Amino acid sequence: MSPRTYGAAAVGVGLLAALAVWFLRPAVAPATPAAPTANASAGAGDPGTAAAGPAVAVASPPGRAAGERTAAQYREPAPSAPLPQGLRGRAVDGFGRPLGGLPVHLVESAANDPLAVHVLGRQGDVFQPVASTVTASDGAFAIGLAVAQERTYDLFVTSPAHATARRAGLAIVAERWHDVGDVALAAGATVRGTVTVAGRPDIPVAGAVVTVATGSAFADAPLRALPDAGQGLVATSGADGSYELRHVPSRGLVVASAVAPGFARLRKADLDLRGDGPIVVDFALLPGQSIAGRVVDAQGAPLGQARIDAWPLEAAGDTASTTSAADGTFEVLGLGLGKHAVLATRRGHATATAKGIDSGARNVQLQMAALASVRVRVAAADGAPLRRFRLGLRRIFVAHGGAIAAVPEVADRSVQLGPDEATAALDGAPAGEFCVQVEADGFAKALSAPFVLPAGSDDAAAPRTVDVAVAMGPGATLRGRVLAENGAPLADAVVRTLAAGVAIDSPFRRLLGDAATERITTTQARTDADGWFACEHLAFGNYQLLVEHPAACRGGIADLPLAEAGVRTLPPIVLATGAAVAGRATIGGAVAPQMKVVLTTPAGRGDAAEPLRLETVTDPDGSFRMPRRVPPGVYELRAARTGGDAPEAHVVPMILQMQRTAVAVAVASGQRDVRADIDLPTDR
Numbered sequence: 136m137s138p139r140t141y142g143a144a145a146v147g148v149g150l151l152a153a154l155a156v157w158f159l160r161p162a163v164a165p166a167t168p169a170a171p172t173a174n175a176s177a178g179a180g181d182p183g184t185a186a187a188g189p190a191v192a193v194a195s196p197p198g199r200a201a202g203e204r205t206a207a208q209y210r211e212p213a214p215s216a217p218l219p220q221g222l223r224g225r226a227v228d229g230f231g232r233p234l235g236g237l238p239v240h241l242v243e244s245a246a247n248d249p250l251a252v253h254v255l256g257r258q259g260d261v262f263q264p265v266a267s268t269v270t271a272s273d274g275a276f277a278i279g280l281a282v283a284q285e286r287t288y289d290l291f292v293t294s295p296a297h298a299t300a301r302r303a304g305l306a307i308v309a310e311r312w313h314d315v316g317d318v319a320l321a322a323g324a325t326v327r328g329t330v331t332v333a334g335r336p337d338i339p340v341a342g343a344v345v346t347v348a349t350g351s352a353f354a355d356a357p358l359r360a361l362p363d364a365g366q367g368l369v370a371t372s373g374a375d376g377s378y379e380l381r382h383v384p385s386r387g388l389v390v391a392s393a394v395a396p397g398f399a400r401l402r403k404a405d406l407d408l409r410g411d412g413p414i415v416v417d418f419a420l421l422p423g424q425s426i427a428g429r430v431v432d433a434q435g436a437p438l439g440q441a442r443i444d445a446w447p448l449e450a451a452g453d454t455a456s457t458t459s460a461a462d463g464t465f466e467v468l469g470l471g472l473g474k475h476a477v478l479a480t481r482r483g484h485a486t487a488t489a490k491g492i493d494s495g496a497r498n499v500q501l502q503m504a505a506l507a508s509v510r511v512r513v514a515a516a517d518g519a520p521l522r523r524f525r526l527g528l529r530r531i532f533v534a535h536g537g538a539i540a541a542v543p544e545v546a547d548r549s550v551q552l553g554p555d556e557a558t559a560a561l562d563g564a565p566a567g568e569f570c571v572q573v574e575a576d577g578f579a580k581a582l583s584a585p586f587v588l589p590a591g592s593d594d595a596a597a598p599r600t601v602d603v604a605v606a607m608g609p610g611a612t613l614r615g616r617v618l619a620e621n622g623a624p625l626a627d628a629v630v631r632t633l634a635a636g637v638a639i640d641s642p643f644r645r646l647l648g649d650a651a652t653e654r655i656t657t658t659q660a661r662t663d664a665d666g667w668f669a670c671e672h673l674a675f676g677n678y679q680l681l682v683e684h685p686a687a688c689r690g691g692i693a694d695l696p697l698a699e700a701g702v703r704t705l706p707p708i709v710l711a712t713g714a715a716v717a718g719r720a721t722i723g724g725a726v727a728p729q730m731k732v733v734l735t736t737p738a739g740r741g742d743a744a745e746p747l748r749l750e751t752v753t754d755p756d757g758s759f760r761m762p763r764r765v766p767p768g769v770y771e772l773r774a775a776r777t778g779g780d781a782p783e784a785h786v787v788p789m790i791l792q793m794q795r796t797a798v799a800v801a802v803a804s805g806q807r808d809v810r811a812d813i814d815l816p817t818d819r
Contacts, residue, residue: 220307221279224315226270226292226300233274234320237294240264240361241278244287244303264291264361283309290315291361298323298384299361314755323382324408326416330372330393333419339376340420343395344369347383385409391416399423400455400469426492427466428499430459430479437463438503441481448490449473470494479503482544483563485590507564507588507599511571512557515578516608522552524575524607528561531570531585539570539582539654558602566590571603579610579674580656610656611697613670615705617662617682617690620712624666628684628710631659632670635677635694638746673697680708688713688766713764714806716749719757720774723817726757732813733773733793734761734800765802765809772798774813 222241226234242264270276270292278290290302297320305315330343347368370378372395383389385408394400398420408414430441439461446454452471459465459479467477472494479487484503492499509528513521527547529539542565550559561571571583583605617628633639634653655676660668670680678695687710697703720730730753736746747770749761775792792815800811 218279218281219310220283220312221266221277222290222305222307222313222315223275223277224290225274225317226276227274227317227319228297229319229321231317231319233270233272234292234294234297235270235272235274237270237292237320238361239268239270239276239278240291240293241266241280241307242289242291242361244289277312279312280307283307290318292318292320293361294320294382296382297321298382301384313752316755321385324385324410325379325381325413326383326391326408327377327379327413328415328417329376330378330395330418330420331376332398333421336419339372339374340395340398340418341372341374341376343372343376343378343393343398343418343420345372345378345380345391345393345418347380347389347391379413383408393418393420394423394455394469395420396425396468397423398469399471400453402453421471423468424470424472424494425466425468426470426475426477426494426499427464427497428477428501429463430465430481430487430501430503431463432484433502433504435502437461438481438484439463441465441479441484441501441503443467443501444478444480445470445475445492447471447473447475477501485565506562507566507601509561509564509569509571509588510558510600510602511561511573511583512602512604513559513573513575514604514606516606520552520557521575521578521607522556523550524559524573525549526559526561527572528564529570529572529582531568533568533585537654539572542569564588564601571605573605573607575607577609577672578607579672581605581607581674582654609700610672610674611700612702613673613678613680613695613697613705614702615668615680616666616707617668617684618666618707618709619687620709622709624662624664625684625687625710626662626664626666628662628666628668628682628687629659630662630668630670630691631681631683632657632673633679633681635679635696637679639681669702675699680705682708682710683763684710685763687711688764711766712807713766714802714809715760716765716772716800716802716809716811717758717760718772718811718813720753720759720813720815721757722776722815724814726755727753727776730757730759730815731775732759732761734765734770734811735773737769737771767802767804767806770800770802772796772800772811772813774815776815 226237226239228234265288266278266280268276268278276292284307286306288305288307290305292300300318300320302315302318305313326347328345330340330345332338332340368380368383370380372378372393388405388407390402390404391406392400392402399422401418401420403416403418406414406416426445430438430443432438437459439459441459441463442456443459443465444454444456445467446452447470450471450473455467455469457465457467474490475492475494477489477492477499479501481503483506485506487501487503489499489501511526513524513526515521525547526549528542528545530542532538532540544565545561545563548559548561552559566588568585568587570585572580573583574580583603586601586603588599588601613632615630617625617630619625632655634655634657637653654674655678656673658670658673660670662668675697678697679693680691680695681689682691683689690708690710692705692708695705716734720732721727722730732751732753734747734749736748747765747768749763749765751759751761753759773793774796796813796815798811798813800809802809
């Protein structure tokens with residue numbers, strides 16, 4: 136499968152998987168549990184610091200299980216100050232016994248940005264953990280973040296004596312600690328076998344690399360990025376051709392492959408590792424070829440860490456990959472006979488492609504020109520330069536009203552200019568039409584004038600540089616007052632700004648994630664004791680206001696155009712009281728923690744002024760409470776199991792769970808509390 140075909144497939148799978156993850160992600164925790172105590176959690180992920188990793192050293196011993204993780208020395212973490220939100224739980228073995236000293240990692244899910252998963256998958260540093268900790272002696276852990284975002288996360292617990300455990304589709308909710316319960320680590324499967332020459336089982340192939348993977352970008356990329364996971368499930372055959380991999384996750388179907396110098400890669404798909412005893416997977420390798428060469432920049436200097444993909448042009452076949460060494464050299468193993476295309480990709484450089492390369496070629500040179508560099512000068516309206524700001528590159532679509540979108544290849548950056556610096560740079564910009572976005576304290580977000588970066592020529596001797604100037608202004612201010620339906624002021628109500636016409640609860644908005652950004656300023660404010668609020672430094676554009684308070688239904692103003700600087704005072708915003716919806720969710724009558732519960736306006740209700748969608752997750756006893764009050768009307772309550780080990784592998788069953796658990800919920804005018812229970816039938 137070529138990278139182009141793979142990319143299209145990845146986008147398709149990503150859209151479906153992210154939609155299911157959105158259906159099932161725990162967007163709101165049901166209640167605020169007590170913050171975990173320091174001695175029941177650990178490390179940087181404990182309610183405290185969110186960056187340091189576990190104290191663990193991992194080595195790969197030589198021999199026939201060269202890729203297998205080994206035991207390491209752990210230390211009990213020092214207590215740390217609590218964070219306001221996060222996840223807590225307990226690591227146990229298959230018998231329910233606590234497992235202490237195990238690394239726990241929180242990783243942003245690849246489903247957050249499915250449209251860019253193919254690009255991000257080629258950048259090995261994007262799935263690094265955002266928080267890490269280790270379990271305490273009783274198996275307990277607490278892992279949190281200083282700032283909660285509308286992102287989906289995967290939780291990993293690794294062990295030298297167990298298969299890595301994964302809880303996927305989780306969320307960090309502001310000012311909430313959610314208990315994920317026990318995370319059970321199984322011993323996993325043992326995969327062993329021999330690698331021999333095809334047709335000659337008596338001739339072993341030594342030094343063959345055997346890899347086991349799920350074949351899913353949503354699972355493999357984060358797993359390989361874990362600091363204590365090595366290179367994944369990889370082993371090297373010994374002199375007798377034998378290999379062994381222990382503690383392989385045995386849920387779902389996996390793919391095993393073997394490759395060795397002088398042989399074609401052999402891939403065995405849809406392997407079921409469930410069962411008693413070791414799973415024997417033997418490989419009989421046919422003769423094969425490799426393609427070797429060197430990656431250099433426009434000046435001929437070597438480029439390491441470039442990803443090299445090769446795929447056949449004359450027959451169907453899988454893509455083989457490798458990474459260039461520090462001196463730029465590479466060798467792609469496991470190719471069949473015939474002509475191939477070779478593609479090199481590297482952050483900050485244009486891709487390089489060579490076609491019609493015969494397998495066995497040894498001197499392929501791939502020259503990668505450095506991509507453009509955008510130098511940005513930021514100043515206030517009076518011309519005074521700014522030295523602290525946040526900078527981002529945005530693709531702009533002038534023909535579509537100036538809509539902007541994120542550029543996955545170029546990360547946003549925070550800038551602190553020195554006294555002798557006047558500009559900041561964004562390197563590695565691809566070809567296309569762009570603008571620069573700047574945010575700074577005390578100013579409204581600003582966009583530069585559009586500019587075009589043409590595709591670089593093959594003989595480019597130096598990176599192209601584009602100079603951009605951005606002027607910052609104070610922007611506009613929205614001031615208003617929030618009242619209850621009885622006319623009393625509502626203190627501590629949250630007021631948020633969004634682009635006009637955006638449905639905050641829309642699955643498609645969540646699905647796009649960072650692939651789409653907004654020209655307006657998204658911010659929030661809280662009302663004071665008299666109900667007053669002010670949203671300051673707003674960029675010009677068309678806005679809507681969303682207002683939420685725990686004692687009232689959501690309200691706001693749908694259309695607020697802002698075209699000039701100054702303070703605009705709004706009429707009072709009155710919030711209806713509505714009803715609180717709570718109940719209990721079960722599976723086949725039994726309690727199951729981490730169930731997703733969703734309350735929605737029924738499909739086809741065109742008379743609804745604003746379609747409603749509320750989400751929560753159950754407490755350990757199965758109880759739930761919707762995160763905000765609900766106005767009078769008729770709704771549907773649905774539920775599904777979440778927090779599985781690999782939700783993208785069970786997209787259809789999870790959506791079916793939602794479909795088959797519709798329970799009607801009626802909220803009458805003047806009703807203040809509504810009880811609604813739901814039971815998810817067991818799978819048959």
